[in-house]
Amino acid sequence: MADTRNLSLNTATVREQWSLAECIDGCVRHGIPGIAPWRDKLAELGAERAERMIREAGLRVTGLCRGGMFPVANSKDRQAVVEDNRRAVDEALEIGAECLVLVVGGLPEGSKDIAGAREQVRDGIATLLEYSRPRAMPLAIEPLHPMYAADRACINTMAQANDLCDELGAGLGIAVDIYHVWWDPNLQREILRAGRQRLLAFHVCDWLVPTRDLLTDRGMMGDGVIDIPLIRSWVESAGYDGACEVEIFSSRDWWTRDPDEVLDVMKTRMEKAV
């Protein structure tokens, strides 16, 4: 059983209801000690103002979502990606985020070359590390579920993420989101392989049966089929003692509810189902 002292609210969980300012306020009211904003929410408020509000609220920032989207069809787009990712690092630094989460991107428009996309991801991260490493902002590769391989992320397993960490070295780690990796027969092995140093974030929600939408039908912890305590035990065995971040995309359920109810349920489930 987990407790709420390491809980963090990813703003995606209430993105349809609350602004970042409301999320910060909600965390304080509900005694949730961490927050992980998406950049669109951060842009609404501005990083400087957000940093001040988060600091005054006494919250930790368990991650900024997201950098990445490396594979592109041409060199002009590549330069835009480089610049946008540097801005993401700057924003993560400005709000004191513990890491910048990378959703690495899928196939460029019109491409069927997934091996090539994976090479672009490797090269893109290598380039970004030249910027992030001297500024001490850790980059966290988030392996996404294989159902997103074409359009969101072609890094789909912990093994791929670990291989990239092996190759690219310091300043790079992994964000483990159980929604994406729960099915992987090598999950325990690859979590242990990652170890304390690489495990930069731990995201929870649940896999619903049936899942009615590829993007926005994730469940609250305990409502699906993932053995979350088991995976949490593996992550903790590997030395992870960071936050447990709740990130739920749910157009037919949690995004339609009173966000104060969502945060209440999150806390209860953190104790009962994580």
Place this chain on the structure above:
Amino acid sequence: MADTRNLSLNTATVREQWSLAECIDGCVRHGIPGIAPWRDKLAELGAERAERMIREAGLRVTGLCRGGMFPVANSKDRQAVVEDNRRAVDEALEIGAECLVLVVGGLPEGSKDIAGAREQVRDGIATLLEYSRPRAMPLAIEPLHPMYAADRACINTMAQANDLCDELGAGLGIAVDIYHVWWDPNLQREILRAGRQRLLAFHVCDWLVPTRDLLTDRGMMGDGVIDIPLIRSWVESAGYDGACEVEIFSSRDWWTRDPDEVLDVMKTRMEKAV
């Protein structure tokens, strides 16, 4: 570029429009030399009558879909599964199928134990092999996409299927459906590992972007992002010279069209996009 001499129609592709008798007739009219029925279609006609019609039509039966669904919650259900799978082997023998395709099953009702489900799959296949092996009916494990891990098949990669073949021995092989495995970074390696003897079937369709439904939004070859000729080249390099079976679940497109049009497009795409 592939040609149509190895083409096979999986009846799922036109399941909303045609009976098995109409599928057989359609294959003959369109010069498609192979067919792979699902058991519900076979039941409509009866295996004996189906066998006669298929034989008279001069078609090869590239597989029977499907056995499997091994993980269960109790021993009564387990016995029913054993019996149903034996019937599936009998039916496959009766119609002269080249293999019985196994969709192995996901989590039993109420379970979150995916490792346990995978053990039940191993044990279930081992038991079925005692029946299928002396009757010389090859069993083909079909690894399904990880998005089906909970409710359809907990064998989600070629590596898992190869491991099971290593463990369980003769009479067991693999049905490679590119829809399920195209994203796998180890795909080429595991296809070569499987080799000619284990590669029992090759199913094609395409992954659409966006994919609007987890179950019934597959694309016609060429309409999606899978590099089908590349994967076909790997399968052929491994020694596979069997059929190329078209299996498309498509509630919003191909199931709504005139099935004669579907078969025409299948043939064209076999030459252009496979």
